[in-house]
Amino acid sequence: MIAIEDVSKRYADGTVAVDRLSLQIPNHSITVLVGPSGCGKTTTLRMINRMIEPSSGTIRVNGEDILRKPVNALRQSMGYVIQNAGLFQHRTILDNIATVPRLLGWSKQRARARAAELMERVGLDPAMARRYPYQLSGGQQQRVGVARALAADPPILLMDEPFSAVDPVVRRGLQEELLRIQGELGKAIVFVTHDMDEAITIGDRVAVLRTGGKLAQFAAPDELLSAPADAFVEEFLGGDRGIRGLSFLSTRDLALDRSRVFPVGSDWQQLAGESAGAGPVLVTDADAKPLGWADLTVWAGDVQALEPHGQAFEVGKDSLRVALDRAVLSPTGQAVAVDGAGRVLGLAGQETVAAAIRAARQRRAADSEGVSTVKAAR
Numbered sequence: 001m002i003a004i005e006d007v008s009k010r011y012a013d014g015t016v017a018v019d020r021l022s023l024q025i026p027n028h029s030i031t032v033l034v035g036p037s038g039c040g041k042t043t044t045l046r047m048i049n050r051m052i053e054p055s056s057g058t059i060r061v062n063g064e065d066i067l068r069k070p071v072n073a074l075r076q077s078m079g080y081v082i083q084n085a086g087l088f089q090h091r092t093i094l095d096n097i098a099t100v101p102r103l104l105g106w107s108k109q110r111a112r113a114r115a116a117e118l119m120e121r122v123g124l125d126p127a128m129a130r131r132y133p134y135q136l137s138g139g140q141q142q143r144v145g146v147a148r149a150l151a152a153d154p155p156i157l158l159m160d161e162p163f164s165a166v167d168p169v170v171r172r173g174l175q176e177e178l179l180r181i182q183g184e185l186g187k188a189i190v191f192v193t194h195d196m197d198e199a200i201t202i203g204d205r206v207a208v209l210r211t212g213g214k215l216a217q218f219a220a221p222d223e224l225l226s227a228p229a230d231a232f233v234e235e236f237l238g239g240d241r242g243i244r245g246l247s248f249l250s251t252r253d254l255a256l257d258r259s260r261v262f263p264v265g266s267d268w269q270q271l272a273g274e275s276a277g278a279g280p281v282l283v284t285d286a287d288a289k290p291l292g293w294a295d296l297t298v299w300a301g302d303v304q305a306l307e308p309h310g311q312a313f314e315v316g317k318d319s320l321r322v323a324l325d326r327a328v329l330s331p332t333g334q335a336v337a338v339d340g341a342g343r344v345l346g347l348a349g350q351e352t353v354a355a356a357i358r359a360a361r362q363r364r365a366a367d368s369e370g371v372s373t374v375k376a377a378r
Ligand SMILES: Nc1ncnc2c1ncn2[C@@H]1O[C@H](COP(=O)(O)OP(=O)(O)OP(=O)(O)O)[C@@H](O)[C@H]1O
Pocket: 011, 012, 013, 015, 016, 017, 035, 036, 037, 038, 039, 040, 041, 042, 043, 044, 194
């Protein structure tokens, strides 16, 4: 646990970068500091590893005032990743990653073995070990930066806009990779960004700072989206926060319609008679996997003539946002719900999703703990 207690930073020229900030940053979680340019994010991060000294207030790590700890020991317990990775250009990738273990006195062999292990962990091809930073893409360099910060297995990882310099697709990949690594390692990660989408994607908790280094709100992403503390936070979240908030609602309790799903080999003539006018049905194969939509008033049983069923969503794994998106894109207005093996569980139309949203809101209102959240597959 990192406890920032009533911390301020006033620079020599009088600029107040951070103003009486208090934040509890738990272990085994990602805490994101987000806010407009100049709101004091980097200053806050650097006060944690004592690259900047606070003007007043206290920072404790697991109860111990960081000023009481030798600065080298403090920094060894904290990996640090910056924008553009900040790699040593004259060292190979392997030696860049092995830097801190070598400083800690590990043998070259052990440090390099550890570096090779970390390359694998961050998804870097071992063939890159002997290359130099300039021979890597921006995204690959950022992976090296993360691997280097993790090399001595510090319990804390400080990350200052680590993915800002790469394009959106690579950035998304790096965010997913960070979440995967965090799932395995469970560090206390403090992550600075000015991008609210990034904050919401990766943060367990998000601290929104306003200019002048004042805390505007500190909350879990779903709480931030559903209940911004004030107009500043609301504006910073952007116009579509309602839709984005659906990313945190599970599809587990959707009331799926199973009445319009039939396997191949069904008696189509009889079904056409029974359900005339009720709209298209979903035809599945013998394994319950979706084949496509059929309008029984005209379809003659030819699987090739089925209308494509579009992308399905996985119940319990995908969020209501994904389910709504699939329903909107479906030619029939019905999203196909499947299990982990891709077998059809039923159908969900936009109204079904809307009912689930209302139910979730009611549950949220009744239970201040909030509704089930999903972290994956937003
Ligand atoms: N050494 C310094 N001397 C004086 N003022 C400084 C110094 N370093 C930063 N500042 C000021 O302190 C404020 C906070 O800076 P900081 O770098 O912490 O902001 P930030 O939120 O990380 O910004 P960005 O998103 O642009 O990186 C800014 O107004 C900045 O100009």
